[in-house]
Amino acid sequence: MSYAGDVGLWEQTRRTVRDDIALAAMDLVVAQGFEATTMDEIAAKAGVSRRSLFRYFGTKEDVVLHGLASTGEFIRAALATRPLTEAPWEALLAVARSMESTPGWDTARERAIGRVCVETPALRARRAEKHAGWIELIAPELAVRPAAAPVGQAAAEAIIAAGLACLDVATDRWVAAEGTDLATLLEEAVAAVRA
Amino acid sequence: MSYAGDVGLWEQTRRTVRDDIALAAMDLVVAQGFEATTMDEIAAKAGVSRRSLFRYFGTKEDVVLHGLASTGEFIRAALATRPLTEAPWEALLAVARSMESTPGWDTARERAIGRVCVETPALRARRAEKHAGWIELIAPELAVRPAAAPVGQAAAEAIIAAGLACLDVATDRWVAAEGTDLATLLEEAVAAVRA
DNA sequence: TGCCAGTTGACACTGAGTGCCAACCTGGCA
DNA sequence: TGCCAGGTTGGCACTCAGTGTCAACTGGCA
Numbered sequence A, B: 001m002s003y004a005g006d007v008g009l010w011e012q013t014r015r016t017v018r019d020d021i022a023l024a025a026m027d028l029v030v031a032q033g034f035e036a037t038t039m040d041e042i043a044a045k046a047g048v049s050r051r052s053l054f055r056y057f058g059t060k061e062d063v064v065l066h067g068l069a070s071t072g073e074f075i076r077a078a079l080a081t082r083p084l085t086e087a088p089w090e091a092l093l094a095v096a097r098s099m100e101s102t103p104g105w106d107t108a109r110e111r112a113i114g115r116v117c118v119e120t121p122a123l124r125a126r127r128a129e130k131h132a133g134w135i136e137l138i139a140p141e142l143a144v145r146p147a148a149a150p151v152g153q154a155a156a157e158a159i160i161a162a163g164l165a166c167l168d169v170a171t172d173r174w175v176a177a178e179g180t181d182l183a184t185l186l187e188e189a190v191a192a193v194r195a
Numbered sequence C: 001t002g003c004c005a006g007t008t009g010a011c012a013c014t015g016a017g018t019g020c021c022a023a024c025c026t027g028g029c030a
Numbered sequence D: 001t002g003c004c005a006g007g008t009t010g011g012c013a014c015t016c017a018g019t020g021t022c023a024a025c026t027g028g029c030a
Helices: A008-032 A039-046 A050-056 A060-068 A071-080 A088-099 A107-119 A121-143 A153-176 A182-194 B008-032 B039-046 B050-056 B060-068 B071-080 B088-099 B107-118 B121-143 B153-176 B182-194
Strands: none
Touching: A008 A039, A008 A050, A008 A060, A008 A107, A039 A050, A039 A060, A060 A071, A060 A107, A060 A121, A071 A088, A071 A121, A088 A121, A088 A153, A088 A182, A107 A121, A107 A153, A121 A153, A121 B121, A153 A182, A153 B153, A153 B182, A182 B153, A182 B182, B008 B039, B008 B050, B008 B060, B008 B107, B039 B050, B039 B060, B060 B071, B060 B107, B060 B121, B071 B088, B071 B121, B088 B121, B088 B153, B088 B182, B107 B121, B107 B153, B121 B153, B153 B182
16 A cells, blocks of 8 residues: 555656646536537646547546546545544544545635536536446445444445535535535435434 | 327427337447447438437437336326325336336347347446436325325335335346346345345 | 666547438429 | 429548557656
């Protein structure tokens, strides 16, 4: 297991280039929309060849959703730090609340991504696909809690899937209405589901 | 509001052609996989031009997921027949149980679609997209129940989103393991979420 | 200086999806 | 019967996402 920093100069450079590309792409997409932005434009703006762009990101959706790449692992890691006695839903909500105050969290950027997702079916779909990947990643971490009465793998998957569904509903509302914060909307959605 | 039959000869013919295309596509996809099947092959097998195929179905995913086209409306209509005193989750589960015994339900076909979805990210994504569309369709119907204590639109959306997430988890397990029926797996998932 | 491994950019190709247009029904009307 | 109007079909050309291939480049190392 390694920390983010000790991966050599090559990997470090690659990450910087990835971030630059994602940033350039976001500018273009916010300005002209996702469909109207071509990979050629993104490549040109990022100062990289079209072919290299496709080596950094497999699909156009992935460029815009770059910010979500490490979120699944973040949630899993954050979940591992919660006390084992905590029940699944409480642990998940605690992790969600902690995200907004984590270093690297950028509310404006998240909202921009959310907005683009709302108006672009292809991005919503890809985001859902990423969420599906998180389920398998997080479920084992959730299944062992609470230590006294562990839930099964199937139950853990269902809870996480439902939680992410609540997150999607909350995000839609968060993007649409200025003012309320995301964590509150998420808690309301979860409360409705558990009622 | 009109019944399925009274839509004129043209529309009837179109529907038949659509069904034929979807059937032909399913044969090819089950045999060779989704990615390896081209729209040209589907068009050829269905005896229609490539251009017309794209007029019947906007995307390749839609051809395979044709069976889900009317499911959202089916759920909404079935929900409308449930007693208004029933609580949201109970009404939804009752509708789900009723689906397997509805005319037109084909377990083998549903399982085949589920199997293809499991192994094809693009199809999972498109299916999730369809589910998202159902939420807006069904939420108003759910929000008015139970009549004594109606839930808000936001709460209704959260419940449906969570229910569909449970359905996805249940479907994955249903496809993977022969034997158990889908309704039972769904009930287990919902029970885990509500615990 | 020359070798090695990984990266880059150019080119060509496949396949999804779209706009356009001419040919073709089909039902209504003189 | 013949003609007209609206909608359907199929062919053609096009854009764009995504992939395979290969030659040229780059930094580290003996």
